[in-house]
Each structure stands twice: as structure tokens, then as C-alpha cells.
Amino acid sequence: xxxxxxxxxxxxxxxxxxxxxxxxxxxxxxxxxxxxxxxxxxxxxxxxxxxxxxxxxxxxxxxxxxxxxxxxxxxxxxxxxxxxxxxxxxxxxxxxxxxxxxxxxxxxxxxxxxxxxxxxxxxxxxxxxxxxxxxxxxxxxxxxxxxxxxxxxxxxxxxxxxxxxxxxxxxxxxxxxxxxxxxxxxxxxxxxxxxxxxxxxxxxxxxxxxxxxxxxxxxxxxxxxxxxxxxxxxxxxxxxxxxxxxxxxxxxxxxxxxxxxxxxxxxxxxxxxxxxxxxxxxxxxxxxxxxxxxxxxxxxxxxxxxxxxxxxxxxxxxxxxxxxxxxxxxxxxx
Amino acid sequence: xxxxxxxxxxxxxxxxxxxxxxxxxxxxxxxxxxxxxxxxxxxxxxxxxxxxxxxxxxxxxxxxxxxxxxxxxxxxxxxxxxxxxxxxxxxxxxxxxxxxxxxxxxxxxxxxxxxxxxxxxxxxxxxxxxxxxxxxxxxxxxxxxxxxxxxxxxxxxxxxxxxxxxxxxxxxxxxxxxxxxxxxxxxxxxxxxxxxxxxxxxxxxxxxxxxxxxxxxxxxxxxxxxxxxxxxxxxxxxxxxxxxxxxxxxxxxxxxxxxxxxxxxxxxxxxxxxxxxxxxxxxxxxxxxxxxxxxxxxxxxxxxxxxxxxxxxxxxxxxxxxxxx
Numbered sequence: 001x002x003x004x005x006x007x008x009x010x011x012x013x014x015x016x017x018x019x020x021x022x023x024x025x026x027x028x029x030x031x032x033x034x035x036x037x038x039x040x041x042x043x044x045x046x047x048x049x050x051x052x053x054x055x056x057x058x059x060x061x062x063x064x065x066x067x068x069x070x071x072x073x074x075x076x077x078x079x080x081x082x083x084x085x086x087x088x089x090x091x092x093x094x095x096x097x098x099x100x101x102x103x104x105x106x107x108x109x110x111x112x113x114x115x116x117x118x119x120x121x122x123x124x125x126x127x128x129x130x131x132x133x134x135x136x137x138x139x140x141x142x143x144x145x146x147x148x149x150x151x152x153x154x155x156x157x158x159x160x161x162x163x164x165x166x167x168x169x170x171x172x173x174x175x176x177x178x179x180x181x182x183x184x185x186x187x188x189x190x191x192x193x194x195x196x197x198x199x200x201x202x203x204x205x206x207x208x209x210x211x212x213x214x215x216x217x218x219x220x221x222x223x224x225x226x227x228x229x230x231x232x233x234x235x236x237x238x239x240x241x242x243x244x245x246x247x248x249x250x251x252x253x254x255x256x257x258x259x260x261x262x263x264x265x266x267x268x269x270x271x272x273x274x275x276x277x278x279x280x281x282x283x284x285x286x287x288x289x290x291x292x293x294x295x296x297x298x299x300x301x302x303x304x305x306x307x308x309x310x311x312x313x314x315x316x317x318x319x320x321x322x323x324x325x326x327x328x329x330x331x332x333x334x
Numbered sequence: 335x336x337x338x339x340x341x342x343x344x345x346x347x348x349x350x351x352x353x354x355x356x357x358x359x360x361x362x363x364x365x366x367x368x369x370x371x372x373x374x375x376x377x378x379x380x381x382x383x384x385x386x387x388x389x390x391x392x393x394x395x396x397x398x399x400x401x402x403x404x405x406x407x408x409x410x411x412x413x414x415x416x417x418x419x420x421x422x423x424x425x426x427x428x429x430x431x432x433x434x435x436x437x438x439x440x441x442x443x444x445x446x447x448x449x450x451x452x453x454x455x456x457x458x459x460x461x462x463x464x465x466x467x468x469x470x471x472x473x474x475x476x477x478x479x480x481x482x483x484x485x486x487x488x489x490x491x492x493x494x495x496x497x498x499x500x501x502x503x504x505x506x507x508x509x510x511x512x513x514x515x516x517x518x519x520x521x522x523x524x525x526x527x528x529x530x531x532x533x534x535x536x537x538x539x540x541x542x543x544x545x546x547x548x549x550x551x552x553x554x555x556x557x558x559x560x561x562x563x564x565x566x567x568x569x570x571x572x573x574x575x576x577x578x579x580x581x582x583x584x585x586x587x588x589x590x591x592x593x594x595x596x597x598x599x600x601x602x603x604x605x606x607x608x609x610x611x612x613x614x615x616x617x618x619x620x621x622x623x624x625x626x627x628x629x630x631x632x633x634x635x636x637x638x639x640x641x642x643x644x645x646x647x648x649x650x651x652x653x654x655x656x657x658x659x
Contacts, residue, residue: 117636121643122643123643124593126395127635128639130582130583131636131639132632133579134632134635135633135635135636136632137625138627138628138632139629141623142625142626142629146623146624146625242625251458264449264451264452294467296466296467298463299459299460299462299466300459302459303456303459303463306452306453306456306459310442310446310456311446
């Protein structure tokens with residue numbers, strides 16, 4: 001891994017991010033202009049960091065799940081639930097720290113539920129998390145009683161709109177979380193275990209890895225990340241919207257992870273590159289907005305980008321024999 | 335009874351029990367009017383669920399269904415109201431476009447060897463974005479043909495009415511069941527979902543079948559879009575958002591395994607009816623808020639998954655086929 005350091009700087013994800021940012025700059029010359037106002041930085045580029053943070057945070061948790069050959073469809077619904085918990089508790093008069101801790105605990109509980117279904121009941125991840133994806137939004141509406149719960153608690157709002165050393169708080173949280181989780185999986189054997197489960201769960205279990213516990217752990221981490229993202233989004237709009245908070249963000253998060261080079265077939269993952277993937281998506285969103293295109297083009301550009309990535313990652317080239325496809329792909333991805 | 339029919343029987347029995355309990359509480363639910371509306375209100379969902387059943391039996395997933403419904407609605411509305419085409423011509427164009435779209439997705443899944451999840455996600459973005467680019471607003475359809483079709487109803491004793499679109503859904507389910515269980519294509523789909531490698535070795539034309547499966551799903555989604563436009567007399571780019579999730583739920587509740595290779599088309603019909611029952615019950619009750627629908631559907635999904643797990647407990651745990659996402 002050591003000799004890869006230079007190559008890492010030249011990896012396709014970072015190049016793609018630079019390319020998207022340069023295109024934005026070409027379409028909108030003021031893209032990189034950053035100004036200092038009211039003790040914080042302002043500008044389109046800072047906006048990309050700020051707006052991209054929720055998806056980046058989701059992508060951090062999603063990377064671990066996808067590396068075990070799973071997928072977590074429920075993160076958007078968990079965001080709505082946790083935002084609703086934080087908002088209703090603050091409105092009910094609880095201090096912000098307690099509301100935040102409660103929301104995080106609810107997120108972890110949702111993740112544990114997903115992990116229980118996947119690891120203990122052996123249900124395929126896509127169905128297991130579909131349960132909470134469908135029911136979660138209903139639960140969130142149950143908590144907010146169908147209305148949008150608004151609040152004016154400055155300390156909670158700070159999490160969404162505040163700044164730290166001039167940088168938006170959401171981006172700082174995402175950065176810290178990325179570093180912590182990356183250290184956790186790369187400086188301990190956990191990352192290796194996760195990869196082993198993703199490659200072959202049965203073999204990993206036979207090799208002595210507690211695959212059930214680890215699976216529960218990655219889903220709990222995904223729930224925790226979703227809770228953070230949910231609190232940030234609720235704090236940003238000063239209200240919990242059970243219907244729209246985190247709507248379809250699970251798909252953006254999965255997309256970010258896939259752009260980051262994590263294989264949906266498990267066994268290969270990178271958390272920092274997933275965050276770069278989230279920034280690429282947001283840079284395109286912002287680029288389309290600032291360059292005056294209609295926002296509907298966003299979806300088409302996204303679809304085009306997925307198709308492009310699929311073409312690039314496709315094992316089609318140099319793939320001769322029919323059913324050795326899987327082997328050549330894994331050999332080619334190293 | 336054949337062991338393999340147990341999940342289907344379980345779903346049917348649960349539907350009957352749930353319906354009986356609802357009738358005990360609200361006798362008004364036992365009427366041809368309610369039953370007729372079951373079919374009419376869920377027609378588009380049912381037609382989409384038939385296509386989804388084939389995709390899921392083959393071991394894949396199609397996230398683009400809702401977006402294709404929305405896109406078809408807009409396309410049909412624009413062709414009729416702005417271009418002045420006859421609805422039948424517009425329907426033919428919409429179905430053709432959907433066939434190309436689904437075929438392209440199937441080809442991408444097979445030739446690029448990427449999970450169907452990601453390809454159909456791209457398809458979802460593309461179809462939804464395409465619909466929004468055509469128009470942002472709801473486009474009304476005022477054509478005598480639409481009025482004629484809305485007038486095509488069979489009156490039942492007791493005030494019930496079987497609408498054209500409700501009967502169309504039933505017909506699609508019957509044709510789908512024949513296609514799945516009585517044709518060569520159907521057995522290819524099952525073989526592919528059971529194990530793609532053995533299917534290939536047995537001589538199943540994997541490429542052609544994959545393309546046909548996604549083509550079928552998109553064409554049926556387009557048909558569902560047409561039905562939706564008949565139902566609402568308008569085309570709206572944001573129509574039917576999230577219908578793919580309802581369709582997947584109906585298919586899973588109907589006893590089809592998401593790992594592929596096992597399932598029933600008619601089970602999905604019971605699944606759709608069960609989802610319709612939940613909504614009708616909540617409307618009848620009047621005091622329950624709409625969000626209970628989502629919670630109940632989530633709980634139902636969970637119950638049926640656990641039920642399947644118990645029924646299939648004999649199969650080796652932890653041994654999932656490697657390529658399913």
C-alpha cells in the first residue's frame with residue numbers, strides 16, 4: 001500500500017472532482033471566489049462543501065455496508081426519524097445536548113435493527129433495509145404528528161448553519177467523521193474483516209471472524225451517520241420535515257460510494273474516496289444551479305455520469321471467456 | 335398441497351383474514367363497490383408489479399418503474415394535448431419508447447456486468463429527468479377517447495363497478511402468470527434467477543433473456559403509466575414517485591424471494607390487494623392518519639420476510655448467492 005501514495009493523488013475520482021470544478025469555473029468565472037463575511041467564508045466552492053456534507057456523511061456509513069456486499073436503503077428514512085426526534089425534543093424543552101444524544105441513539109437503534117435483520121435473521125440487505133425505508137417515514141410523521149416541527153434553539157441551529165474557523169460546521173463534522181472512521185477501519189483490523197466478509201461471508205466466518213457482530217456494527221455505524229446527517233439537515237432548515245428530509249438521499253449516498261470506487265459486489269472500499277464521490281455529485285448540482293441551467297437537468301446529468309462510470313469500470317474490455325467474468329473483474333480491480 | 339405453494343397460500347390466507355377482520359369492524363367494506371374500487375385504484379400498481387415480479391424472479395431489481403410511469407404519463411399527455419395525436423398512436427409510441435429504454439437497461443446489465451440496482455437507478459434518474467425537461471407542469475388530457483374508456487364499466491349488483499383499467503390489470507396478471515409458468519421465456523427467467531452460471535451452461539440464452547426481462551418490465555411500467563393517465567386524465571412529471579417501492583413490497587408480500595429463482599405472478603396480485611386493503615381500511619377508519627399506511631406496510635413486509643425465512647429455514651443459512659445486491 002505504501003508505494004500507492006503518489007498514484008492515489010492521481011486517482012480517477014480526484015481527477016473527476018477537479019474536472020467538474022474546472023467546468024464549473026469555466027461556466028461561472030466567480031466559482032472559486034471566496035469572501036470573508038461575519039467571521040466565516042462565503043462562496044460557491046464553500047457552498048459545495050456545505051451542501052455536500054449530508055450525503056458525504058451518509059456515504060461514510062454506506063461505504064462500510066456496501067463493503068460487506070450489503071446496501072442500506074433506509075438511511076434517508078432514518079434521517080427523517082432522527083431529525084424529528086431532535087426537533088420535537090428541543091421544542092418540548094429539553095436542552096440541545098440531550099436532544100442530539102437521543103437522536104443519535106435512535107439512529108443507532110435503527111441501524112441495530114437493520115443489522116439484526118441482516119446478520120441474525122439472514123435476510124438479504126436490500127429487503128431488510130426496505131422495511132425501515134418504507135416504515136421509517138411513517139414513524140417520523142408519527143413523531144412530528146404530520147406537521148413540520150420548527151424550532152429556534154440557537155445551539156441546535158449552530159450544528160447546521162454555524163461555522164468553525166470560518167468553515168461551515170456541517171463540512172467540519174463530515175471531515176472529522178471521515179478521519180475518525182477511516183482511522184478506525186484502516187489502523188485496526190476491522191477494515192480487513194469487513195473486506196473479508198464482503199468477499200465471502202462463509203469463508204470469513206470459518207476463518208474465525210465474528211461476521212454477525214461485524215455486520216451489526218456496520219449497519220449501526222450507517223444508522224449513526226444517518227442520524228448525524230438528519231440532525232444537520234433539520235438544524236439547517238430549523239425544522240423537521242418528515243416527508244422530505246433525506247428523501248432519495250440514500251440513492252445519492254449509494255451513488256457517491258460507487259463513484260468512490262467501492263465495489264457493489266463487496267470486498268473493496270475507500271471511505272475518503274466515497275466522500276470525494278459525494279463532493280463530485282454536489283459540485284455538479286451546484287454547477288448546474290450557478291451556471292443557470294434548469295435544475296431538472298440535474299437528474300439527466302447524474303444518469304449520464306452513472307452510465308459513464310459503468311462504462312469505465314466495465315470488465316467488457318479484455319473479457320473473453322464467458323463465465324470467468326467475475327475472476328477477471330476482481331483481478332482487474334486490484 | 336405442494337410445499338412450494340405455501341408462501342402463496344400464506345399470503346392469500348392472511349389477506350382473507352385481514353379482509354374478514356376489516357369487514358367485522360366495518361360491514362360496509364363487504365360490497366362490490368369496495369371490491370371494484372380495489373381493482374380500479376390499484377390498477378397501475380398491479381400492472382407495474384407484474385413486470386417487477388419477472389425482474390425479481392430473475393434475481394434483479396428495477397428501480398426505474400415509478401419514473402417510467404411518470405415519463406409515460408407526460409409523454410402521452412404531450413403527444414395528445416400538444417401534438418394532437420390520437421391516444422392509441424400516443425400509446426403505441428410510449429410503449430415503443432419504453433421497450434427501447436428497458437432493452438437498453440437489460441443490455442447494460444448483461445454486457446457491462448453491473449448490478450441491476452445501479453443500472454436501473456440511472457434509468458430512474460434519466461426517465462424522471464426526461465419527464466421534467468419535457469414539462470414542469472401537469473398537462474391535462476381532454477380527448478373523447480379518454481371519456482369513452484372511462485365510460486367502459488361493467489356494473490355489478492350492489493353498486494359496484496368494474497372499470498376498464500381494473501379489468502386490464504386482471505388480464506395483465508393472467509397473461510403474466512401464463513408467461514411465467516407456461517412458456518419457455520418463463521422457465522428461462524426462473525433458471526436465470528436460480529443460478530445464472532448453471533442457466534448459461536444449460537443453454538439458456540442469458541443475454542437475450544435479460545434484455546427481454548427488462549424490456550417487459552419497462553413496457554408494463556409504460557402500460558401502468560397509460561393506465562395512470564387514464565385514471566387521472568393528466569400527465570405530471572412527478573407522478574408515481576416511489577411506486578417502485580410499493581411494487582417491490584407487493585411482490586415480496588406475494589411470496590417472491592428477492593434472491594431470485596422463486597415466486598409467483600399471482601402472489602403479487604394478492605400483495606397488491608393487501609396493500610390496497612390497508613389503504614381502504616385507513617380511509618374507512620377515518621381517525622387514523624395517512625402515515626399509518628407506511629408503518630403498516632413496513633410491518634407487513636417484515637412479517638412476510640420472517641415468514642419466508644421460517645418456511646425456507648431448511649436451506650443453508652448464510653449461503654446467499656454471491657452476485658445479488
